[in-house]
Structure formats: structure tokens, C-alpha cells
Amino acid sequence: MYNMTIRLQADSDVCLYEQIYLHIKREIKEGKLLAGERLPSTRSLAEFLQIARSTVDTAYGQLLDEGYIEARPCRGYFVCSIEDMMEVSDEEESQTLQREPLSSISRTEAEEGISMLPGNREGAKRKKFDVDFSPYDIEMQGFPFDTWKRITKKILSEANSDLFARGEPQGDYELRQTLCRYLHSSRGVKCRPEQIIVGAGNDYLLMLLEKILGRHKIVAMENPTYLRSQKIFRSFAYQIKSVDMDEGGMKVDSLEEDGADVVYVMPSHQFPSGTIMPIGRRNELLKWAGKAAGRYIIEDDYDSEFRYHGRPIPALQSSDESGRVIYLGSFSKAIAPAIRVSFMVLPDVLLERYQRDCFFYSCTVSRIDQSILNEFIRDGYFERHLNKMRKIYRAKHAQLLACLEPFRGRFAITGENAGLHLLLTADSATEDWLVGAASDCGVKVYGLSQYRSDQSDVSKTVLLGFGALSGEQIAEGIRRLRVAWNI
Amino acid sequence: MYNMTIRLQADSDVCLYEQIYLHIKREIKEGKLLAGERLPSTRSLAEFLQIARSTVDTAYGQLLDEGYIEARPCRGYFVCSIEDMMEVSDEEESQTLQREPLSSISRTEAEEGISMLPGNREGAKRKKFDVDFSPYDIEMQGFPFDTWKRITKKILSEANSDLFARGEPQGDYELRQTLCRYLHSSRGVKCRPEQIIVGAGNDYLLMLLEKILGRHKIVAMENPTYLRSQKIFRSFAYQIKSVDMDEGGMKVDSLEEDGADVVYVMPSHQFPSGTIMPIGRRNELLKWAGKAAGRYIIEDDYDSEFRYHGRPIPALQSSDESGRVIYLGSFSKAIAPAIRVSFMVLPDVLLERYQRDCFFYSCTVSRIDQSILNEFIRDGYFERHLNKMRKIYRAKHAQLLACLEPFRGRFAITGENAGLHLLLTADSATEDWLVGAASDCGVKVYGLSQYRSDQSDVSKTVLLGFGALSGEQIAEGIRRLRVAWNI
Numbered sequence: 001m002y003n004m005t006i007r008l009q010a011d012s013d014v015c016l017y018e019q020i021y022l023h024i025k026r027e028i029k030e031g032k033l034l035a036g037e038r039l040p041s042t043r044s045l046a047e048f049l050q051i052a053r054s055t056v057d058t059a060y061g062q063l064l065d066e067g068y069i070e071a072r073p074c075r076g077y078f079v080c081s082i083e084d085m086m087e088v089s090d091e092e093e094s095q096t097l098q099r100e101p102l103s104s105i106s107r108t109e110a111e112e113g114i115s116m117l118p119g120n121r122e123g124a125k126r127k128k129f130d131v132d133f134s135p136y137d138i139e140m141q142g143f144p145f146d147t148w149k150r151i152t153k154k155i156l157s158e159a160n161s162d163l164f165a166r167g168e169p170q171g172d173y174e175l176r177q178t179l180c181r182y183l184h185s186s187r188g189v190k191c192r193p194e195q196i197i198v199g200a201g202n203d204y205l206l207m208l209l210e211k212i213l214g215r216h217k218i219v220a221m222e223n224p225t226y227l228r229s230q231k232i233f234r235s236f237a238y239q240i241k242s243v244d245m246d247e248g249g250m251k252v253d254s255l256e257e258d259g260a261d262v263v264y265v266m267p268s269h270q271f272p273s274g275t276i277m278p279i280g281r282r283n284e285l286l287k288w289a290g291k292a293a294g295r296y297i298i299e300d301d302y303d304s305e306f307r308y309h310g311r312p313i314p315a316l317q318s319s320d321e322s323g324r325v326i327y328l329g330s331f332s333k334a335i336a337p338a339i340r341v342s343f344m345v346l347p348d349v350l351l352e353r354y355q356r357d358c359f360f361y362s363c364t365v366s367r368i369d370q371s372i373l374n375e376f377i378r379d380g381y382f383e384r385h386l387n388k389m390r391k392i393y394r395a396k397h398a399q400l401l402a403c404l405e406p407f408r409g410r411f412a413i414t415g416e417n418a419g420l421h422l423l424l425t426a427d428s429a430t431e432d433w434l435v436g437a438a439s440d441c442g443v444k445v446y447g448l449s450q451y452r453s454d455q456s457d458v459s460k461t462v463l464l465g466f467g468a469l470s471g472e473q474i475a476e477g478i479r480r481l482r483v484a485w486n487i
Numbered sequence: 488m489y490n491m492t493i494r495l496q497a498d499s500d501v502c503l504y505e506q507i508y509l510h511i512k513r514e515i516k517e518g519k520l521l522a523g524e525r526l527p528s529t530r531s532l533a534e535f536l537q538i539a540r541s542t543v544d545t546a547y548g549q550l551l552d553e554g555y556i557e558a559r560p561c562r563g564y565f566v567c568s569i570e571d572m573m574e575v576s577d578e579e580e581s582q583t584l585q586r587e588p589l590s591s592i593s594r595t596e597a598e599e600g601i602s603m604l605p606g607n608r609e610g611a612k613r614k615k616f617d618v619d620f621s622p623y624d625i626e627m628q629g630f631p632f633d634t635w636k637r638i639t640k641k642i643l644s645e646a647n648s649d650l651f652a653r654g655e656p657q658g659d660y661e662l663r664q665t666l667c668r669y670l671h672s673s674r675g676v677k678c679r680p681e682q683i684i685v686g687a688g689n690d691y692l693l694m695l696l697e698k699i700l701g702r703h704k705i706v707a708m709e710n711p712t713y714l715r716s717q718k719i720f721r722s723f724a725y726q727i728k729s730v731d732m733d734e735g736g737m738k739v740d741s742l743e744e745d746g747a748d749v750v751y752v753m754p755s756h757q758f759p760s761g762t763i764m765p766i767g768r769r770n771e772l773l774k775w776a777g778k779a780a781g782r783y784i785i786e787d788d789y790d791s792e793f794r795y796h797g798r799p800i801p802a803l804q805s806s807d808e809s810g811r812v813i814y815l816g817s818f819s820k821a822i823a824p825a826i827r828v829s830f831m832v833l834p835d836v837l838l839e840r841y842q843r844d845c846f847f848y849s850c851t852v853s854r855i856d857q858s859i860l861n862e863f864i865r866d867g868y869f870e871r872h873l874n875k876m877r878k879i880y881r882a883k884h885a886q887l888l889a890c891l892e893p894f895r896g897r898f899a900i901t902g903e904n905a906g907l908h909l910l911l912t913a914d915s916a917t918e919d920w921l922v923g924a925a926s927d928c929g930v931k932v933y934g935l936s937q938y939r940s941d942q943s944d945v946s947k948t949v950l951l952g953f954g955a956l957s958g959e960q961i962a963e964g965i966r967r968l969r970v971a972w973n974i
Binding site: 140143145148149152153156157159163164165166167200201203204207211215228231232235237332336337338339340357358360361362363364365366367368369 | 627630632635636639640643644646650651652653654687688690691694698702715718719722724819823824825826827844845847848849850851852853854855856
């Protein structure tokens with residue numbers, strides 16, 4: 001491809017970089033630019049259009065970010081094979097699989113921190129932002145490195161060869177006892193250590209759960225939802241039913257009609273909406289599950305630790321009288337993403353199936369890591385760390401809300417009672433415009449629509465995460481957003 | 488159940504404990520003893536039969552070991568629900584799943600170190616042996632704890648928050664580079680770091696491979712083979728074809744007829760037979776794979792590091808010109824079972840599928856563990872450790888062979904050129920008798936038949952592993968075997 005004629009409108013509300021970005025995106029979506037086709041170099045396109053090269057850079061950066069194009073080292077930019085990215089395997093194809101809309105697939109890679117080209121380090125080049133309101137990142141400065149190191153050193157110095165032997169498939173009993181006590185006191189979860197299965201990350205535990213639950217399941221998920229889990233269920237060829245939410249969270253009415261076997265919810269703090277499911281809705285959900293054999297609720301309690309108003313709300317599992325809730329927890333948010341330790345609490349019926357069908361899968365977490373985590377929790381360091389982080393996040397949260405005061409005229413703020421992000425919904429501006437204008441000013445905000453399985457309405461909502469940002473970064477980010485959005 | 492009438496024959500070749508064990512086993516298999524039924528206590532049965540209580544203890548211990556009965560705390564011994572253990576899920580049931588013979592299912596739990604009742608710590612009670620010739624265990628005294636601790640300490644003291652952040656899905660690039668160099672120099676494996684996927688154990692990597700390969704595959708496995716992998720393939724509802732072996736390993740002729748898509752082999756040192764696949768057979772296998780699209784060979788290179796005769800044989804992957812070999816490696820044998828780091832090398836076609844279908848699965852190994860392992864290998868400690876272990880194992884191996892000299896008249900010794908176990912095949916005695924008589928003398932040896940998918944011939948072969956045994960234990964174990972087997 002030699003060059004590209006784009007009608008740029010200098011007097012438009014849409015800035016130049018975005019006009020280029022939108023033009024190319026449209027051309028790809030409409031099939032006018034084909035997969036594998038090479039784009040003009042940024043230098044040549046800038047010369048051709050008589051604009052600054054940095055403007056083209058920004059447009060290409062956004063397209064890279066969203067997965068429409070890829071950079072090949074020393075060769076330039078190429079249109080990605082969108083079909084390939086969306087294609088499911090032949091066998092899955094024949095089933096009634098819903099497909100995610102294009103924008104949601106392509107964005108997620110960038111936004112959940114997943115590299116588009118995991119094997120190709122040189123290939124991925126992303127736009128750098130000055131302030132990134134990522135809803136995924138957490139504050140690592142607060143991490144008690146010294147304690148962690150001390151415990152590690154102690155464990156290793158006491159270590160005998162037992163610790164380097166293969167452990168129990170479900171995880172070390174001591175750690176499961178500690179988790180049991182912690183879950184009971186902090187989350188109201190009722191379980192015995194025997195019900196807990198320790199694994200290296202939620203993704204792995206969901207894979208194991210597939211083996212326990214079996215095939216051909218229909219999974220109801222909140223809409224919007226956490227896309228990583230959705231992708232994982234899709235990779236099992238589970239059928240996804242996206243269920244709309246109201247202020248109480250997932251609407252339970254349609255579950256019967258949808259024929260759902262499994263419901264995946266985040267009742268403590270839904271991602272991304274921030275909704276906290278009230279007790280009435282919880283009971284409705286449990287009632288649905290109790291109505292027929294084989295119905296289960298997966299409760300992903302991913303960031304229940306951080307609440308800013310009101311009293312802690314116990315886990316849904318604590319109200320489950322009939323053994324229908326699978327409780328899923330991890331330490332990615334509360335300690336660090338690198339601590340690859342998650343766990344699930346199985347109801348007895350599923351525990352039996354695990355013991356029958358899955359007992360031969362070795363535990364994926366090393367005994368050393370299990371021992372370190374066990375001591376960290378058992379000896380009170382985890383509780384202390386959480387208290388410290390609650391204070392840190394509470395301060396950031398308060399600062400962000402204060403900075404957002406001038407926005408209140410034209411934006412609604414929601415999901416601000418818990419967790420590490422909140423949502424801004426504009427009166428009039430669209431999400432696309434908000435994200436684009438912010439990006440122009442070097443600020444990354446996250447459109448809500450990427451987490452939705454339908455694009456029926458034009459989204460006017462963006463997510464602002466604050467977990468990893470310093471006070472200065474929050475102030476600077478909001479200052480720039482006021483410029484970008486004319487506030 | 489009050490008591491049990493067993494006709495014991497004092498003058499039989501079969502010892503008393505074994506007569507009891509065989510009687511109860513038969514009663515369970517024939518459905519005369521039902522699942523959940525309580526056995527008489529060892530005391531009462533011993534009194535009833537007028538024999539020593541320890542004889543009944545030994546018989547029950549063996550039944551426990553093999554999963555026919557279970558111990559419930561303070562309540563006694565109960566017949567296990569064998570049907571439950573063998574039952575596959577409803578969906579799998581309808582497919583053409585082969586079932587493992589009873590003896591193989593039930594034994595493996597004990598023998599591959601898998602607890603029968605993973606959630607029920609009190610439930611499992613096993614017979615203790617004075618000498619256990621386990622083919623699974625390794626020598627942990629040789630592990631360079633101090634080096635490992637020093638590296639860990641160094642990594643943690645240099646650690647910044649990056650190390651606690653989420654890493655690349657395939658594993659840290661630095662580790663993959665190091666693995667690449669190591670695999671090339673020591674195993675002749677030809678690959679780029681981009682082709683390597685790091686994961687927490689082989690079981691997990693096989694789960695990931697299921698997502699890459701897709702469903703409804705026919706997997707050819709050597710007969711006998713490593714049962715953990717076979718169970719895992721079964722849990723995918725893959726159809727297993729057990730292919731007989733000759734002195735060159737898996738016979739390739741029947742693969743076409745079997746309609747196999749995937750072949751799982753251990754060419755460097757087959758488990759459990761100890762066969763090393765010669766170059767001719769390797770070429771036949773590669774030729775088979777190259778003949779049709781979608782055919783792949785999984786090369787499990789599980790203990791290639793230890794050879795006692797001849798020059799190192801490169802991995803099968805090194806001869807693969809057409810991208811059909813998936814190379815699977817781990818550090819369970821070479822470092823320690825607790826080091827939950829395995830890796831696979833994907834051919835390019837499968838790498839593309841991984842990047843398309845599985846890129847969203849987070850890496851299951853923490854970045855800290857990856858960094859420690861990376862330094863351990865990169866800085867030469869692994870090579871040094873391997874050299875040390877080779878010497879240690881070579882000495883044990885030589886001692887075991889020397890001790891076995893008096894056996895040569897009535898036993899054939901095979902599989903003794905590599906690895907951490909060898910095989911003894913009796914002229915006349917059966918495997919059952921060999922295992923039972925050894926057990927009577929407090930020695931555990933491992934029958935070959937449990938790794939076979941058919942029980943057509945009566946097996947006369949047992950495995951003797953020596954990895955974890957001291958010189959004294961080897962001597963004592965063999966001394967007792969001579970008594971047990973009248974040598």
C-alpha cells in the first residue's frame with residue numbers, strides 16, 4: 001500500500017489524530033483494508049497528509065492498542081487478521097457460541113494487560129500515557145517487602161527436603177486451615193479446609209472447575225462483566241448468557257428462560273460497574289440455584305477487601321444453605337498480581353466430583369510459596385497489610401472524589417463505595433470521545449463498552465482506576481481531563 | 488458386618504496376608520462386599536481366623552493402598568465405592584471412552600503418590616514400608632539448598648515492584664531465553680524463546696494443550712505408560728489408544744489404523760519400561776506425523792538428564808523438520824518435585840493457535856520463582872547440580888546392579904541404561920507374588936501391570952526405583968528381597 005487519502009477536517013470537534021484513527025478503523029471494519037496489508041509508514045503518511053508525524057504516531061498507537069494493526073520489526077505496520085482473532089476452533093464453531101463484538105475483543109487485550117502478540121516481543125508497541133487510570137493496577141509501594149523477604153528467608157532456612165517434595169493436590173493442609181480461618185472471620189465464608197482447593201491463579205482454577213462441572217454448560221454473566229473470565233468460559237465452549245444489571249446487580253428473572261446452569265457473579269463489588277449486590281437480590285439468586293439440581297453460582301470475590309462506606313458485607317457463600325456457591329478468591333489485588341495463589345471453596349457435591357475426577361492433577365503452587373503465604377496470613381501480617389492498604393486507598397479515593405467535584409455538573413459518579421476504580425457517566429459526550437480526548441492529553445481512561453457483550457446503546461461511561469496512582473498523578477490526571485473535556 | 492470366613496491354606500505358596508488380601512479384593516470385585524460396607528476390625532478378624540493381628544493389618548494396608556477400602560477415623564474400615572471412582576461424567580459416558588482396568592486405577596493413586604481422599608486427611612492410612620523402591624522419588628539430599636536460598640535472597644533484595652506485577656502469559660522472556668539456550672546445548676532442541684510456554688507443572692501444560700489442540704482427539708500412548716498423563720487425557724475425553732512396544736519402543740505400524748491424531752511418547756527414557764527409542768524408530772514416528780495435517784507428537788522428556796551408558800541422545804524434537812513435535816520438560820526430577828515449573832516448546836502452527844485461542848490465560852508461575860530458576864540455570868548452578876546428581880545416581884545405580892547379581896539366574900534386568908529405576912522380570916514368579924512377598928518383608932516394589940492398559944498376560948515384572956534411597960537402604964532392601972523371594 002502506497003498511501004492513504006484521508007479527508008481531514010481541521011475545524012472539526014474531533015481532533016486530527018482521532019480522525020485518522022477513526023478512518024483506518026472504519027476501513028478495517030468495512031474490509032477495505034485487508035488483513036496483512038501494510039499501512040504507510042508514519043513518516044510517509046504524515047508527509048502525504050501534511051501533518052505532524054506525532055499525530056500519525058498517536059493514531060497508529062491507538063490502533064495498535066486496540067489490536068487493529070500490528071507492528072512487525074523493521075517492516076512496518078500491518079492490518080491484523082481480525083477474523084483470525086475472533087475465530088473459534090472448528091468444533092466450537094458448530095455450537096451456539098455468542099461472539100464478542102469487535103471492539104470488545106480487540107480492546108481487552110490492551111486493557112487487561114494482555115499482550116496481543118505474546119510470543120512476539122518486538123511486535124507489540126504501545127502508546128505511553130503520562131497518567132493511566134488503570135482499573136487493574138494496584139499500589140505496590142505499600143507491599144511489605146521486608147516482611148515477605150524475612151518470612152521467605154525463614155522458611156528456606158528451616159526448609160528440609162519435605163518442603164521440596166510434591167505436596168497435596170488440593171494444597172498444603174496448613175495453608176487451607178489458615179485460609180479457612182481467614183475466610184470465616186473476614187468474609188463469613190463457612191467451610192472446612194477439606195473444601196478448599198489452592199491453585200496458581202483464577203484462570204487455572206476455572207480450568208479445573210470445567211473438569212468438575214463438565215461440558216456443555218450455559219453460564220450467565222453480568223453485563224458488563226470481567227472479560228478475562230468470559231474468554232475463559234468461551235474457551236471451554238460454554239455458552240455465555242449476558243444478563244443485564246440494575247442497581248441491585250444481575251437481574252435474576254431471565255435466568256430460568258436462559259436455561260443457565262451456572263451463574264458467575266461478583267456480589268461484593270461487581271467489575272466493572274462497582275455495584276454491590278443487596279441481600280434481597282442475593283436471596284433471589286440463591287433461590288434460583290436451589291430450584292433445580294446441578295445449578296451453581298460462582299462467586300468471584302476479587303476485591304472484597306476494600307470498602308469505603310458502610311460495614312463489610314459477608315460473601316454470598318455465607319448465606320448459602322444448600323451447597324450451591326463456589327467461592328473463588330485470590331491475592332492478586334490484596335497482595336500482588338505476582339502472588340500466583342488463588343483458591344476456591346467447593347460445595348460438598350462438587351468436592352466429591354473433584355475427588356473422583358480430578359484428584360490426579362498436581363497442585364500448581366509450590367510448597368515454598370504456600371508456606372510463605374501461610375505464615376504471612378497466619379501471623380497477622382496480611383491483616384496488617386490490608387489495614388494499611390485500606391488507609392492508602394481510602395486517601396486516594398477521597399482525593400479523586402474531591403478532584404472530581406467540578407465534574408459533577410456534567411457527569412454522574414457511580415461505583416464509588418468500594419474497590420479501586422469508579423465510573424464517570426457523561427450527560428452528553430460519548431465514551432469514544434471521552435477516551436480519545438483524554439488520550440490526546442496523555443491520559444488513559446477506560447471505556448465501559450468494552451466490558452459489554454452488546455453495543456446497543458452508545459456508551460457515555462468511562463472507568464477511572466486509582467489503585468496504582470500517586471496523589472500527584474491523580475491531581476495531574478484530573479487536571480488534564482478538565483482540559484481535555486473542557487471542564 | 489460381623490465377621491468374615493476365609494479359608495486360609497497354611498501350606499499354600501501364597502502367604503497368609505496375601506490370601507486375606509486376595510479374598511477381600513475378590514469379594515469386592517464380585518460385588519459380594521458392597522460399597523460402604525464395614526469390614527471387621529483387624530483385631531476381631533485376627534481372633535476369628537486365629538492368626539496374628541499384624542497379618543490382617545498388612546492385608547488391610549494393601550487394600551487401603553490400592554483403594555479398595557478406606558479407613559474412617561474412629562469408625563473402622565469401609566469398602567470404597569469402586570463404581571464411583573470409575574464413573575466418568577455423564578457426557579463423557581456417552582463417548583467411546585476406554586476404561587482402565589480396576590487394578591490400574593486403584594493402584595495408581597497410591598503409587599504415583601496421589602492421595603485417594605485428597606480432602607480427607609484422616610481417611611487415608613497407608614502401610615509403612617521399611618524400604619520403598621519408589622520409581623517416583625528423587626534424592627533431595629543433593630539439592631543445593633544454600634545456593635537456592637542465596638539466589639532467592641538476592642532476587643528478593645533486588646526486587647522492585649515490577650517483580651510482583653503480572654508477568655507475560657508465556658513466562659518471563661529472560662527465563663525463556665535461558666531455557667532455550669539450555670535446551671539447545673543439552674538436548675539439541677531447536678527453538679526460539681517465543682515458542683516456549685512456562686507453566687506450573689506438566690498437568691497444567693497438558694490442560695493448556697487441550698485448549699490448543701481442540702477436542703475429540705485420539706491419543707496413542709505407549710503400553711505400558713505413565714498413568715498420570717493417561718488420566719489427564721481421559722479427563723479431556725480424548726480417546727486413548729494403547730500401542731504395544733518392542734525393544735525399540737512404540738510400534739509405529741498401528742498408528743494409521745488407530746486413527747491417532749496425537750502420539751505421546753518418552754523417547755529418551757520411556758516410563759516405566761526404560762526403553763530408549765533408537766533413531767530408526769524416531770524417524771518412523773516423525774514420518775507418520777508428517778503424513779497428514781494435524782498430527783502431532785508430544786515428547787515428554789521427563790528424566791533425560793540421567794544416563795549411565797553411551798552418549799547423550801538428543802531429544803526427538805531436534806530431528807523434527809516439519810514442526811510436529813511438542814516438547815515437554817520439567818524440573819521435577821532434575822531439581823525437585825516442589826519446583827512447580829514445567830515448560831513446553833510449541834511448533835509454529837500450534838504457537839499461532841495458542842496466541843489466538845489461549846493468550847488470555849495468565850502465567851501460572853510467579854515471577855519471583857521464574858527469576859530464581861532463571862538465575863539458577865543461567866549462572867551454571869543447574870549444570871553443576873546435574874553433574875553432582877549424575878555422580879550420586881550413578882553410584883546408587885552401580886550398587887543396585889551389584890546387589891542384584893545373585894538375582895540374574897532367575898530374573899532378567901532391563902531398562903538399566905538410564906533414569907532412576909530398573910525392571911526385574913522373573914522366570915516363573917508372578918508380579919502379584921513378587922509384590923506381596925516383598926511387602927511381607929517390609930519392602931515395597933512396584934508391579935509393571937498397573938501401567939498397562941490391558942491385563943492379557945500375567946505380569947512377571949516389577950520396578951525398582953533407587954532415586955531416593957541411601958546405599959544402606961538399597962543394601963537392606965535387596966537383602967530382604969532375597970529372603971522374600973528365596974534367592
